[in-house]
Structure formats: structure tokens, C-alpha cells
Amino acid sequence: MRSLSVLIFCCVCCVMDTSAVTWSYLTNGTVQIGVDKDRGACIGYFSLSSGANLLNNYDNGRFIQQSYYGDSDGSSWAGQDWAYNPVQGGGYLNQWPATLLAFTNSGGRIYAKIRPCHWATGASLPEVEMEEWITLKGNMAHIHNRMKYSGSSQVTFKSQEMPAVFVDYALADLVFYEGAHPWENEALTSVTVAPANPPALEYHDRTEHWAAYVNTASRSGIGIYTPDSWKMVAYRYNAGSATGPSAPSCSYFAPTRQFTLTAGCSVEYDTFLAIGTDVAIRQAFYDIHANGYDSDNDGMEDSWEYEQFSSLDTASNTSDYDSDGLTDYNEFVAGTDPKDVLEGLYLSDLPDRSLFWSGDWGRRYRVQWTSNLLANSWADIYTNQTGNPSYNTFIPTGVSQADFYRVSARVDNAARTYGWNFNNFSPGIAWRPGGNVTSLEITNGVLRSTFTNWPNYIITSSWTPMFMEASNYPCLSVRMKNQSDTKYLTVRFYTDSVTNSKSFAISSNDTAFQTYEINMATSFTNWSGVVRQLQLSLLNSTNGAFELDHVMFYNQSDSTSQTSVVTDSFTGANQGTWATNDVQIAAQIGTNWKRGNSADEATQYRIYNNQVDIGIVSPALITKAMLINTATGTLNAGAGTNFTLSATLQQDSSLSTAFMGLVFNYQDAGNYYLFRAAGNGTVQMLCYSNGVQQASPINTVGAFTAVQNRPYTITVASADPYTFDINIFDTVSSTTVYSKNITLAANVVKHQDGLGGMYATSGLASFDNFVLDAEPGL
Structure with missing residues (x-):
């Protein structure tokens, strides 16, 4: 989000010479999207195939694009101190465009790699690499964004635009859902954002993680859905009555998350665009929330393919990347690593009689047993178990030593989770040190503190609320290695008006990771189903470090086990x-x-x-x-x-x-x-x-x-x-x-x-x- 004076300067002083712009487009007969290759392949065009462009591309700071913020660095812009600010489109002057390192348009997909510029100074930033992948399906576009940062660690936690979105000034009404029961078709909120000069910032929650700017009369416009980003900032800048893509006036909003840029971090997220009425836009995003998004129709969600292969072209529903006998589609359904020949949906047993298999969130697992393999008759002993990326385990009862077991999996977006598994530096992570912890680092997917006295907290500053009603068995899963001498983990969470805290017994002086599952509804008497902020602390720790492998909320509402x-x-x-x-x-x-x-x-x-x-x-x-x-x-x-x-x-x-x-x-x-x-x-x-x-x-x-x-x-x-x-x-x-x-x-x-x-x-x-x-x- 630009500061107030930044926005004024940007909107008034930077006039584009559109004759020099080089555009590249995708179209599918329903919608059309275009990027400006002269300005970091930013998205500056999105319309119905026969309609008008709904985006604003007035200067390098407009468009739909990636932009991140770090510490104050001595730079200044528009008469004020500025901060480290890599922007995909380039610096605030037109002669400071970003560098396009790679670009392809296959007709069905756009890919770009960009070296951004510092917004205030125009300096090229080789320590930052941005990438985007764009596809179309129906009335929607999917943008997968990635940013890799190899510079020195920043200190200040900033609200980051995920992404910055500038649309036509003619779209005045901001529509979103901000209630406590998302994805249940409750009434939407519609706010007519007042135009101003200077613009007046508005802050809203969007608990379905999408918002749309629509025309007041027709209720048609453009919607943007960024999963796991529930806060947003918005304004409308009035620089005259002119509307359209090149007008200085604009309507703006950005989904936001708060985090800091640490050395070696990688920020990766998905954004979906949809055109239509506010009702149609909402339904399109409901479909994605429930069923995922698969633009190439290979049965594997695009986000999973990007995460695993950085491409939609590597895997198909018949390929086997690691040659382990399981197709990549099978590994997607199972939630296993398609690049690891040793990982698959294999069932093992442990000394405590439990069954063990690899898996992932967003999956449901079924365990079955039989006493006679020749009979080919299998009975359920556990169904609909919510998956876990660290481990999945179940202790069977009602069976004998001679019985046989098998496990199967299915994809279920309702089983998705909110939280962190610390693979690189996922955008949902907003952990920061507190109390006596002075630094945190992420190594090989593990969040670590090497500080040897941790009596206080690590804390999330803002993140996705956990809208899981108490009746739906909301569970908090914490997988950690407690190398200190304390025996208690305190979980503290905040809602809008209530602070809740409780201590749980854990093992100490660990040499291996332990997983703790906490039913929030039964553990906290005033559980409301909404978490705004989470703190973890180790009580009375006097020595030793800690490591976190994951901190996840998940919903196990339809899990069923054995009777009796x-x-x-x-x-x-x-x-x-x-x-x-x-x-x-x-x-x-x-x-x-x-x-x-x-x-x-x-x-x-x-x-x-x-x-x-x-x-x-x-x-x-x-x-x-x-x-x-x-x-x-x-x-x-x-x-x-x-x-x-x-x-x-x-x-x-x-x-x-x-x-x-x-x-x-x-x-x-x-x-x-x-x-x-x-x-x-x-x-x-x-x-x-x-x-x-x-x-x-x-x-x-x-x-x-x-x-x-x-x-x-x-x-x-x-x-x-x-x-x-x-x-x-x-x-x-x-x-x-x-x-x-x-x-x-x-x-x-x-x-x-x-x-x-x-x-x-x-x-x-x-x-x-x-x-x-x-x-x-x-």
C-alpha cells in the first residue's frame, strides 16, 4: 500500500506515453487479459472478450502487480522518507521500468520473470526475483505469484499488498463478506468508497478472502480472490472525472498480510480474477474454494503443480516424475511428494501398534482392514481422517494380530487448513519474536530459535481467522521439538474482544519432533470459532532452543471412527x-x-x-x-x-x-x-x-x-x-x-x-x- 503522499504524487505527476507500451494478451473467448512487457509484465488489461478494460494502468505503480515493503533505507520520495520497496512495474519515474528477465506466451499461458526496481530510487534490485504465471478459465484468470529475496534480512513487519489492485475509477462500490460465517452465502457488505483528494484509506476484513469493485447501478465489475488474505485496504483517488485505463483517477484495494522480508525467503501465493455481477463473482470464488482450480484439466490443482514443479507443463495425469510407480496424479490425490521416490501412500506400523503414512492437508484418508486377503472383503475402521503433512497415524482397535490393513485418500478442500508448515517462507507466515526471543530463522522447512532462554512468546501479527464453529471440532496441531527444560506449552489466542490462554503438558529436552493436537472447542470454554492472533510460549524455560515444524488449525467435523x-x-x-x-x-x-x-x-x-x-x-x-x-x-x-x-x-x-x-x-x-x-x-x-x-x-x-x-x-x-x-x-x-x-x-x-x-x-x-x-x- 502506498502512503498517502505517495499516492498523490503517483496519480498527479506520472503521465504515461501509451504509444510505447508493448502488450501481450491471452483470450479464451470469454475473457481477455493483457500484460505490459515494458513495465514488468504487470497486468493492466482484463475484460470480457467483447467488453471494456476494467483495470487502470496510468503509471508504473498502478496495474495488478507484486509490491513488497521493508525497512527504512534512507531513500525519499515526494518529500518524505521512504523504505525498501521492490515494485514489479518499476520506479515512480517512467524512465525506471523493471527488467523483464524471461517471458513466454504460449497462447494458453503467460510466464514472466522480473527484476523489480526500488519505487523511490528507481534502482534495479538484483536480490529480488519476481515471477508470475497467468492462465484463463471461463470468466476467470488465475495468477500465481512468486517472489524470492536473497538480500539481508529486514527487521520491520509491514503490511504487504497481495497484490496491489488498481481498477477503473467508474467502479465505485466495494463488495465483500466480513461476517463470522464465511462460505455460507450470508449477506454481503457493499461500501460506496468515497472519492477524495488526497485519498482516504479504508480498512476492512474480508473473511471469504475476496472483494469486488462493481458499478453502483449494474452491480457488475471485477472481483479478486487471494486465499488466506483476509484483511484489505482500499481508497478511491479523485484526480478528475475522467474514467478508463489511462485516467489519473482510480479505485484501489489490496488484500494484505503482514510479514518481514528475511534472507532467503520465498513468498508464493495465488490470486484469482473474475468478471460479472457481484453475485456471479461470489459464486465463481465459491467454486474455487470448494473444488480448487485446474486450468489444464489434468485433475491436479494448478497451485499444487506450481508448488511441486514450478510449471503446469511438467506433470500430467499419466506422468510419473520420480519413477516410483505412482503417477503424479496419484501423488496429488494422496498428498505425497511426486519428486521423492521413497514417498508414497505406503502404510507402515509403529511399536505402539499405530499405523503410519505420509500425506498432506486438504486430504481425507480412510483406513480399512480384513482378516482374509483372499476374500477381498474390506471393512472401514476409520474414515474421513483429516490429513497432516508431517505424519498421519491411527491406532486400530477391534482387530487381531493377523489382520491386514490398507489406506486410501481423496482430495477434499473442506479439509484444508489454516496455518504454517514453514516450507521456505510462505506468505501466511507472520511469526515474529517476542519476549526474550530476539531472532527467528527458517531452515529446511523448520522455524528455529537458537536463543537459550525462552520464557515468553513468538507471535503472529495478523493472519487468516479460523472460522470453525465449536461444533465442528476445530483442532490446533503443533509439531515441535522442545529442546528446553520446560514441560508446558501455553497457547494464547485473541478474538475481537477476548483473550484466551491455557497451558498444555508437553515433553521436554526433545531429540525428536513431537506433535500435539488440541481441541480448541473443548479446551477453551469461550471458544468462538474465530482466531485473530496466536501466541505460543514455553513456561519457565531456562535453557534450550525450540524448533517448529508446523502450526496448523484444521477441521475434523466429518471424521468418523470405530463404534463402542x-x-x-x-x-x-x-x-x-x-x-x-x-x-x-x-x-x-x-x-x-x-x-x-x-x-x-x-x-x-x-x-x-x-x-x-x-x-x-x-x-x-x-x-x-x-x-x-x-x-x-x-x-x-x-x-x-x-x-x-x-x-x-x-x-x-x-x-x-x-x-x-x-x-x-x-x-x-x-x-x-x-x-x-x-x-x-x-x-x-x-x-x-x-x-x-x-x-x-x-x-x-x-x-x-x-x-x-x-x-x-x-x-x-x-x-x-x-x-x-x-x-x-x-x-x-x-x-x-x-x-x-x-x-x-x-x-x-x-x-x-x-x-x-x-x-x-x-x-x-x-x-x-x-x-x-x-x-x-x-
């Missing part, structure tokens, strides 16, 4: 008071929870940092702290002994005899089975009947090396009556530290139904990630 599953990750608000009886437990922990040992009055519970903490009245060791889940449809719903039960348990007590474990086939306080592990590595399975320990099928001392303050996932599964598969998984080292199959002896009491829960004998233990499925399958 009870899960609880205890994401309620932190509680300052303890629950000491079943009424308080139901109110604070959850309505489906109760004490399993009502006589143990020394036990108290609360939710804190997304887990259940156990407190002690006295003594330090308690007889048995049990939390039992009573939800209908668990083990007492006709499932017999078939189930899978797991939870993440952590023992912070230094006492070697402090146990933690799982209770299963629970009938009442005197009848149940128990598997437990102690701080000295002792593992036991105990069978209780009428309050008496009847048997101890497992009793092994030193079965594994237990680590204090470390979370372990304990799993008990039963596929056959009175036979149990038992597993202890170290969540830090990602290894199975204990595994056992046990069948109860004939003389042991048989509990055939019942409930499941968690157990500890120390007031320094915690429970998390409870899962109980009324199907077998370790």
Missing part, C-alpha cells in the same frame, strides 16, 4: 480445588467417572494441565486410587471379555514401590482384575474376588527399567475369554518396554463383563489419554 469407543484426554480447565467424592468427581473430572474404591478417603483428584492429578490427604502411599469409567457401551454392553483398554500414566513418586496401572472387568470395589507397574520395574496382574486377592498371574520384579516422571502408555486387550495381551510403551523413547500374553488358570474367578479404569498407589501420579473400546485388538 470411550476416550477421555481430560482437557478441562485447570482446577484449584480437589474432588474427594463421586459427586465432585462427576462435576470436575466428568460425569462418567467415579471412584472405584470408595473406602479410600485419602484420595483426591483434579484436572490440571490436561491430565488427572492424584492428591493425597495422608499418607504418601495410598492403598488404591481408582478412577472407573461408567459410560454405557464399554465392557458391560454385551461385549464379554472382548476389549482394548489403554491410558497414559505417569508416576512422579521416588518410592520404588509406588504402582500405577489399569483396572479391567471391574464389577465393584471387591471384584476386578488389575495390571500394575512399580517404580522398581515390578509388574503384577492381580485378581480380586469379594475384596480378596485370589491370584497373581503375573508377578515379575525388574521387568523393565522404570524412569520417574516419565509417561508410559499401558494397554490391556482381550480377544479370547480370560486371555489378555498386556503392553507397556515408553512414550519418550517410543519403545515397548514390556509385553506379555497371559491366560487365567482354571481356578481363578472369571469376570466376564464390567468396566475399565485407572489405578495408582501414590499421591504423585497422573492419568491421561484414557481409551476403552469394546472390541479386542492389541
Whole structure:
């Protein structure tokens, strides 16, 4: 966005000699677009094939073009201090045009590479390289813009034009949607932008990421859609009543994002132009939002082809760029890298029984299983899982060791996300340091801080709002390597009027990336579905750096999993008071929870940092702290002994005899089975009947090396009556530290139904990630 005095000077003093302009055009019989090769191949012409040009190309600063801003650099223009400002069309004087490094027009596509000029000085800027690709389809044009910056890092965060848009002064009404429910055909906002000299800037939100300038009477005009750019600035400059492409008067707006130019960054984004009435323009952009844009009809979205190949000519629906046996179209659908022979939609398994595959956002994945490959009969066990570019994983239950699995994918724009995966310096990134963090860098797709004391924030200044209603299960995915000693990540987000903050437990001193999934609707009681700004902070960090691989919001509204599953990750608000009886437990922990040992009055519970903490009245060791889940449809719903039960348990007590474990086939306080592990590595399975320990099928001392303050996932599964598969998984080292199959002896009491829960004998233990499925399958 030009400053006020810049705009006045530009509009009054710079008169073009249009006779020297060299234009190049594309037409498809519906619309026509033209670029001026003498001024950086800027877009200065867009019309219906039989209509008038709707753009303004009065001087080097008009057009539709790329323009970026950096730090103050001592330059001046129009009597005021200026800043570093590479402009695609050139400097403010006509004798300072940009340099066209490459240009092709195939008849169906325009490509240009440009070396821009500094707007205020006219200096050629070899450290900046701009590119654009232009195609037509129907009544729309698609412009893919890229800017690479190899200069020294700028410091100041600036509002950047994405892109700058100058249209005919005759188009006076600015139409857009600014409400809280985008893409639902709610009423549009129409603003008649008042012409002024000097022009008066207006600022608006456009939460569907598009806006259109239209004629007041006919409601026809031109619309511009830049996905993920929701802020805009606009004005109309009145330099006389003349209208048309070469008139000094103009109407202007620019979608904006805020970021700084860092050394080696690459800014890449898409813009779509449409001609028609405001209603028709909106529908055209709705179609792109829902279905993507594929100008060459090869089944692959243009934006994906540009991202992967920097061209629409490299891949087709039958080509196989990396010769891995998967066509490039298959890799597009799967969300995998078409240039990596080792990456495809391949299913692998991990030690914790989870299935793993590569993928991407904007994809839905289905996991199926069968027990007989020859039968060719597959059953869904998970459908519509939202993809993730870092990893995709699912832990199957209700299946046995001998079962087989497969995964399939489909493209679903409704599964797209908002956020950052830090590949180069994507335009959505507006992260900046705060608190004690003095610098951030991006290397190999990872955002890093090497500062060794990070008690405060990194912050986004402005970015796409997350319009996901609470009922749609909005999730925040943070994948990071926390190399500091802190154990808590604070997520703070801002809406128009509310600040929300909550801390979540994370691992510390990481040597590998960890992914944390946070359901915002259940984690924050006043979640509104709209995020204006996000902060992340590591609480009380005294040493170590951090790395971020992605920070993404995604919508998992139509994901479905297996039936008969009870899960609880205890994401309620932190509680300052303890629950000491079943009424308080139901109110604070959850309505489906109760004490399993009502006589143990020394036990108290609360939710804190997304887990259940156990407190002690006295003594330090308690007889048995049990939390039992009573939800209908668990083990007492006709499932017999078939189930899978797991939870993440952590023992912070230094006492070697402090146990933690799982209770299963629970009938009442005197009848149940128990598997437990102690701080000295002792593992036991105990069978209780009428309050008496009847048997101890497992009793092994030193079965594994237990680590204090470390979370372990304990799993008990039963596929056959009175036979149990038992597993202890170290969540830090990602290894199975204990595994056992046990069948109860004939003389042991048989509990055939019942409930499941968690157990500890120390007031320094915690429970998390409870899962109980009324199907077998370790």
C-alpha cells in the first residue's frame, strides 16, 4: 500500500506515453487479459472478450502487480522518507521500468520473470526475483505469484499488498463478506468508497478472502480472490472525472498480510480474477474454494503443480516424475511428494501398534482392514481422517494380530487448513519474536530459535481467522521439538474482544519432533470459532532452543471412527480445588467417572494441565486410587471379555514401590482384575474376588527399567475369554518396554463383563489419554 503522499504524487505527476507500451494478451473467448512487457509484465488489461478494460494502468505503480515493503533505507520520495520497496512495474519515474528477465506466451499461458526496481530510487534490485504465471478459465484468470529475496534480512513487519489492485475509477462500490460465517452465502457488505483528494484509506476484513469493485447501478465489475488474505485496504483517488485505463483517477484495494522480508525467503501465493455481477463473482470464488482450480484439466490443482514443479507443463495425469510407480496424479490425490521416490501412500506400523503414512492437508484418508486377503472383503475402521503433512497415524482397535490393513485418500478442500508448515517462507507466515526471543530463522522447512532462554512468546501479527464453529471440532496441531527444560506449552489466542490462554503438558529436552493436537472447542470454554492472533510460549524455560515444524488449525467435523469407543484426554480447565467424592468427581473430572474404591478417603483428584492429578490427604502411599469409567457401551454392553483398554500414566513418586496401572472387568470395589507397574520395574496382574486377592498371574520384579516422571502408555486387550495381551510403551523413547500374553488358570474367578479404569498407589501420579473400546485388538 502506498502512503498517502505517495499516492498523490503517483496519480498527479506520472503521465504515461501509451504509444510505447508493448502488450501481450491471452483470450479464451470469454475473457481477455493483457500484460505490459515494458513495465514488468504487470497486468493492466482484463475484460470480457467483447467488453471494456476494467483495470487502470496510468503509471508504473498502478496495474495488478507484486509490491513488497521493508525497512527504512534512507531513500525519499515526494518529500518524505521512504523504505525498501521492490515494485514489479518499476520506479515512480517512467524512465525506471523493471527488467523483464524471461517471458513466454504460449497462447494458453503467460510466464514472466522480473527484476523489480526500488519505487523511490528507481534502482534495479538484483536480490529480488519476481515471477508470475497467468492462465484463463471461463470468466476467470488465475495468477500465481512468486517472489524470492536473497538480500539481508529486514527487521520491520509491514503490511504487504497481495497484490496491489488498481481498477477503473467508474467502479465505485466495494463488495465483500466480513461476517463470522464465511462460505455460507450470508449477506454481503457493499461500501460506496468515497472519492477524495488526497485519498482516504479504508480498512476492512474480508473473511471469504475476496472483494469486488462493481458499478453502483449494474452491480457488475471485477472481483479478486487471494486465499488466506483476509484483511484489505482500499481508497478511491479523485484526480478528475475522467474514467478508463489511462485516467489519473482510480479505485484501489489490496488484500494484505503482514510479514518481514528475511534472507532467503520465498513468498508464493495465488490470486484469482473474475468478471460479472457481484453475485456471479461470489459464486465463481465459491467454486474455487470448494473444488480448487485446474486450468489444464489434468485433475491436479494448478497451485499444487506450481508448488511441486514450478510449471503446469511438467506433470500430467499419466506422468510419473520420480519413477516410483505412482503417477503424479496419484501423488496429488494422496498428498505425497511426486519428486521423492521413497514417498508414497505406503502404510507402515509403529511399536505402539499405530499405523503410519505420509500425506498432506486438504486430504481425507480412510483406513480399512480384513482378516482374509483372499476374500477381498474390506471393512472401514476409520474414515474421513483429516490429513497432516508431517505424519498421519491411527491406532486400530477391534482387530487381531493377523489382520491386514490398507489406506486410501481423496482430495477434499473442506479439509484444508489454516496455518504454517514453514516450507521456505510462505506468505501466511507472520511469526515474529517476542519476549526474550530476539531472532527467528527458517531452515529446511523448520522455524528455529537458537536463543537459550525462552520464557515468553513468538507471535503472529495478523493472519487468516479460523472460522470453525465449536461444533465442528476445530483442532490446533503443533509439531515441535522442545529442546528446553520446560514441560508446558501455553497457547494464547485473541478474538475481537477476548483473550484466551491455557497451558498444555508437553515433553521436554526433545531429540525428536513431537506433535500435539488440541481441541480448541473443548479446551477453551469461550471458544468462538474465530482466531485473530496466536501466541505460543514455553513456561519457565531456562535453557534450550525450540524448533517448529508446523502450526496448523484444521477441521475434523466429518471424521468418523470405530463404534463402542470411550476416550477421555481430560482437557478441562485447570482446577484449584480437589474432588474427594463421586459427586465432585462427576462435576470436575466428568460425569462418567467415579471412584472405584470408595473406602479410600485419602484420595483426591483434579484436572490440571490436561491430565488427572492424584492428591493425597495422608499418607504418601495410598492403598488404591481408582478412577472407573461408567459410560454405557464399554465392557458391560454385551461385549464379554472382548476389549482394548489403554491410558497414559505417569508416576512422579521416588518410592520404588509406588504402582500405577489399569483396572479391567471391574464389577465393584471387591471384584476386578488389575495390571500394575512399580517404580522398581515390578509388574503384577492381580485378581480380586469379594475384596480378596485370589491370584497373581503375573508377578515379575525388574521387568523393565522404570524412569520417574516419565509417561508410559499401558494397554490391556482381550480377544479370547480370560486371555489378555498386556503392553507397556515408553512414550519418550517410543519403545515397548514390556509385553506379555497371559491366560487365567482354571481356578481363578472369571469376570466376564464390567468396566475399565485407572489405578495408582501414590499421591504423585497422573492419568491421561484414557481409551476403552469394546472390541479386542492389541
